[in-house]
Amino acid sequence: MPISDMPARPHLDSFRRQARALQRAVRAGEPDAVARVARHHPDGVSGDDSGLQLSAAQFVVAREYGFASWPRLTRYLETVAEHGWDTGLGTAAVEDPAEEFCRLACLTYSREDGPGRWAQARQLLVRHPGLTGANIWAAAAAARLDDVTRLLAEQPERVAERGGPFGWRPLYYLVYSRFDPAVPAEPVRTAARLLLDAGADPDEGYLFDALPSPFTLLTGVFGHGELGPRRQPRHPRWRALGRLLLDAGADPNDAQTLYNCMFSPDNSHLELLLEYGLGTGDGGPWKERIEGLSTPAEMLRLQLRWAVEHHQPARVRLLAEHGVDFRSPFEGDGPAWSPGDGRTPVELAQLNGDTEIADYLLAQGAAPPAPEPVRELITAAFRADRSTVDRIRAEHPDALAEARRSRPGLIVWAATQAPIDTVTLLAELGFDVNAYGRGDAPVEEAWETALHHSSADGNAELTRRLLDLGADPNLRDQRFDATPLDWARHFHRPATAALLEPITAPPSSGE
Missing domain, CATH: 1.25.40 (Serine Threonine Protein Phosphatase 5, Tetratricopeptide repeat)
Structure with missing residues (x-):
């Protein structure tokens, strides 16, 4: 696993400098540098530190970023150079109306996304109705079929030109556009087919901020993501566009689509992708380009x-x-x-x-699990089954202590997934109501407390219960340095904010 985060705009020269700096540090006998080589290079450091070769230092740097070798790192950087995209481009206004329309109209998968932004795009198009006439990227984003047809007829090579404020190709702007939730189906579908027939790549995609999972055309079709369906919705004509791309040869094994849509219980995206072979094949062109992407079978697991x-x-x-x-x-x-x-x-x-x-x-034939007191105790607690909890504790006196040791943040997960009675029972069993954990997945990672989540969810009943159980309203989460009250305000939850305001200490003058 990588121990260093890939920068948003990586460049090979930066990694070369890191390798040379490591080589010099090892040759100078610096302990930290020697330890890095010992940890990541199979041959370690020889008795003569002055002999470390640059190739060995490059290997270590590559391994620290999660790559098996320097050539694989350089290949990835070449892919980023060709397909990378900086989400920061979506934050800066531009003077040209056509460029500004593209910037405002499209999903950017940044904190800028949302209905307010798209309303600005609609207003701009009203003020400048001719902005799509000479700009194929704006014409595609606005689904102006007449303009797309004419501009392609004038210069067919425009189909593959990167332009607009993000440097995308025209079909990408069309698919990522969200400026009009009622955009008519026919011009969208016909413009997309026209671009595909002219040579647009149905597997086009970009690596947002150098992240290794590509955001493809299909990703844009299905939308969704961590900001939710209101701020990152599907394309209004997602089904027609999805079929059009898949019929044109887009690989259905789209890892970013699966991630973005997994938060919602709706399965319509999966049903369509499975119809076209999701989970089969070799993973398509992006799997070939990027080391470490999951196989189709792994994606579905x-x-x-x-x-x-x-x-x-x-x-x-x-x-x-x-x-x-x-x-x-x-x-x-x-x-x-x-x-x-x-x-x-x-x-x-x-x-x-x-x-x-x-x-x-x-x-369906899965094997029943072998008996395991800790798992069975947690299972009973999540069902708020006190009698079974008591029986397991009587039969296995060490089970509760082991459950608390192995799952210290369990109450955070319970606060997002289980009934209030489960949270109460866990607190009574000695699970720390002020423990830090994750509420989005049952893994141990010290992110935030249960009170942060109940506040953000607007769950006043659970918030009261947690406070009664001893939850501290002044604890700050480990990612955003915010209190539960801050979370309630951020997510516009007046009911929980009202509970927390009288008992949350005001920020100090230095904050």
Whole structure:
């Protein structure tokens, strides 16, 4: 796993300088540099530090960024140079009306996304109705079929030209546009078909801020993401565009689409992609370009884990019916929210108290898990089953202590996934109500407290219960340095904000 984060705008010269600096530091005998080589190079450091070759230092730098070798790092940087995109471009206004329309009209997968931005794009188009006449990128974003047709006829090579404020090609602007939620279907579909027939690549994509998962045309079609469907919605004509791209040869194994859409229980994106072969094949051109992308089968296993842990039974059934492996344990490296911890899907369902999913998987042939007191205790607690908790504690006196040791942030996860009675029971069992954890996945990572999540969700009843149990309203989360009250205000939750305002200390004068 990488220990260094890839910069937003990586350049090979920067990594060369890092390698040379490491070589000089090792030759000078600096302990930290010597330790880096010892940790990442299979041959370590020889007795004569002055002999470290530049190639060895380059190898170490590559490994620190998660690449198997220097050539693989350089290949990735070449891919970024060709396909990279800086989301910061979406924040700066431009003077040209056509360019500004493109900037405002499109999803950027940044904090700038949202209906207010697209309303500005509509207003700009009203003020400058001719802005699409000479700009094929604006014409595509506005789905102005007559302008797209004429501009392509004048210069067919425009179909492959990168331009506009983001340096995208015309079809990408069309697919990522969100300026009009009622945009008519026919000009959108016909303009997209015209661009594809003229040679647009159905697998076009960009690496946003050098992240290794490509945001493709399909990603733009299906939309969604961490900011939610209001600020990052699907394209209004997503189904027609999706079929058009898939019929044109777009690879359905689109990891970013799967990630963006996994937060919602709706499965329509999966149904369409599965129809076109999601989970099969070699992963397409992006898998060939980028080392480390998941295989098609791995992508669907990640989806299965998320669905099991987030109470999405319809998605579990859909994936199982399409041949996704629901019997094997999750092993090997995975995203932080989907670790290879050796648990099977049935075990994970039981750990979350989800008997519906667990029973379904068992009925489909999954093996029943071996007895495990800690898992069974947590399972009973998530069902708020006090009698079973008491029985397990009596039969296995060490189970509770081990559960608290291995899952110190469990109450944070429970606050987002389980009934209030579960949170109460966990607190009574000695789980720290002020523990830090994650509320989006059942993994141990010290991000925020349960009170942060109840406040952000606007759950006044749970917020009161947590406060009664001893939750501290002045604790700050570890990512944004914000209190639960700050979270309530940020997410516009007046009910929980009203509860927290009288008991939250005002910021100090230095803040």
